[in-house]
Amino acid sequence: MTAPALPLYAYQRAWLADASRFKIGMFARQTGKTFTTTLEIVDDCYRALAAGGQRRRWVILSRGERQAKEAMDEGVKKHARAYGLGLTEMDYDFVEGQTRVKALEVELPGGSRITALPANPDTARGFSANVFLDEFAFHQDSRAIWKALFPVISAPGLKLRITSTPNGKGNKFYELMTAGDDAWSRHVVDIHRAVADGLPRDIAELRAGLSDPDAWAQEYELQWLDEAAAWLSYDLINTVQHERAADPEGYEGGPVYVGIDIGRRRDLFVVVALEQVGDVLWERERVQARRMSFAAQDAELDRIMQRYRVVRVCMDQTGMGEKPVEDAQRRHGALRIEGVQFSGPLKLRLATLLKETMQDRRLRIGPDAEMRADLHSLRQVVGATGVARFVVDGETDGHADRAWALALAVAAAERPVVPMDHQSTGPRRVSGRLADYTGA
Numbered sequence: 131m132t133a134p135a136l137p138l139y140a141y142q143r144a145w146l147a148d149a150s151r152f153k154i155g156m157f158a159r160q161t162g163k164t165f166t167t168t169l170e171i172v173d174d175c176y177r178a179l180a181a182g183g184q185r186r187r188w189v190i191l192s193r194g195e196r197q198a199k200e201a202m203d204e205g206v207k208k209h210a211r212a213y214g215l216g217l218t219e220m221d222y223d224f225v226e227g228q229t230r231v232k233a234l235e236v237e238l239p240g241g242s243r244i245t246a247l248p249a250n251p252d253t254a255r256g257f258s259a260n261v262f263l264d265e266f267a268f269h270q271d272s273r274a275i276w277k278a279l280f281p282v283i284s285a286p287g288l289k290l291r292i293t294s295t296p297n298g299k300g301n302k303f304y305e306l307m308t309a310g311d312d313a314w315s316r317h318v319v320d321i322h323r324a325v326a327d328g329l330p331r332d333i334a335e336l337r338a339g340l341s342d343p344d345a346w347a348q349e350y351e352l353q354w355l356d357e358a359a360a361w362l363s364y365d366l367i368n369t370v371q372h373e374r375a376a377d378p379e380g381y382e383g384g385p386v387y388v389g390i391d392i393g394r395r396r397d398l399f400v401v402v403a404l405e406q407v408g409d410v411l412w413e414r415e416r417v418q419a420r421r422m423s424f425a426a427q428d429a430e431l432d433r434i435m436q437r438y439r440v441v442r443v444c445m446d447q448t449g450m451g452e453k454p455v456e457d458a459q460r461r462h463g464a465l466r467i468e469g470v471q472f473s474g475p476l477k478l479r480l481a482t483l484l485k486e487t488m489q490d491r492r493l494r495i496g497p498d499a500e501m502r503a504d505l506h507s508l509r510q511v512v513g514a515t516g517v518a519r520f521v522v523d524g525e526t527d528g529h530a531d532r533a534w535a536l537a538l539a540v541a542a543a544e545r546p547v548v549p550m551d552h553q554s555t556g557p558r559r560v561s562g563r564l565a566d567y568t569g570a
Contacts, residue, residue, distance in 0.1 A: 148317070151288075159349045179242065187257075193265050198234060226255070321333060361481055387441060388404070388444070390431065399422050410491075410492050431458055
């Protein structure tokens with residue numbers, strides 16, 4: 131092997147020297163896991179060429195197109211230049227099933243090829259090749275990707291490389307790292323080992339700068355966080371549960387705020403109605419159903435609007451929610467019905483507002499196991515880019531529909547109350563729509 135583009139530390143050399151067929155590594159952030167593994171890939175192609183013109187086929191599956199491009203530009207191409215290998219570059223649209231993504235590819239002397247593209251079940255089953263799963267704990271639906279991938283690499287001689295930083299326990303990476311079998315060669319490199327091996331980092335400075343014990347434990351010390359990773363702990367949920375909540379007969383005639391999460395087939399249709407009593411929001415009623423027709427959903431909203439003194443409704447307008455929101459605004463007015471387009475920043479704001487309301491003890495919900503499970507399933511994870519987003523623990527087991535409906539109801543109550551006199555007085559301006567309020 132010729133000299134790499136940059137000097138390697140001891141833990142990187144140990145990873146490179148391990149020729150096991152199935153190899154998995156858990157590395158702290160910014161310790162060079164992608165750089166080192168792409169070096170191994172280029173070295174494998176170089177050795178094949180030197181052994182008499184053999185060819186290698188490698189596929190890099192990253193969490194997104196940007197990460198795939200980085201693996202190719204900052205890894206594969208840089209190492210190929212260090213080895214003195216010329217390469218031919220190309221990109222094309224990869225189409226498999228319902229998937230169309232941008233694939234980046236290089237061909238090296240002798241015919242070896244390396245392809246980088248975003249990971250999903252379709253791209254995982256689209257190649258028969260050696261595979262590198264880059265930041266696997268952050269891949270969306272990692273279990274489905276694994277089911278599609280493993281039969282592909284089962285052919286004799288094909289290698290599989292997996293690296294990632296931990297991302298909670300609700301993914302396939304956690305299962306593979308903790309399985310305890312002998313099929314995998316496992317490497318663990320936390321920030322302390324990396325620095326001991328020569329990585330130039332000031333641990334105390336990093337820890338102080340991050341100023342987040344949970345993030346430090348997971349991102350740098352590689353601890354598996356479970357309860358600590360839950361956005362809403364069971365202890366916090368316990369403090370807002372009340373046996374008299376979620377009872378429509380408890381309604382005292384106060385202003386009511388409603389959140390609606392739209393679902394039709396796989397997801398639930400959920401309506402949560404909160405009554406404001408003093409400075410506390412009491413859950414008065416929840417409607418939840420799967421495969422409810424849109425006509426029946428409309429009827430349920432109309433019943434809620436008639437049953438309570440509803441001030442504001444925040445309603446999921448994402449995807450199939452467009453028409454239900456338009457219809458509701460036509461029946462009840464755009465001042466009372468607000469459509470909400472879910473996005474990453476908006477979910478962060480909704481989840482933060484819900485958590486703050488619970489911490490301030492300004493919410494009471496019924497002692498319901500389903501709502502409790504939905505709330506606890508919310509996880510804030512930090513992607514490979516450092517951007518926080520919300521996922522549901524277990525990935526495909528649900529979408530926390532009850533929790534998001536509750537969060538929408540809390541958001542509906544957050545802004546100033548519009549006086550409701552049930553008389554038409556012409557157009558009125560109301561500032562502070564949810565989209566504006568959240569900065570989404």
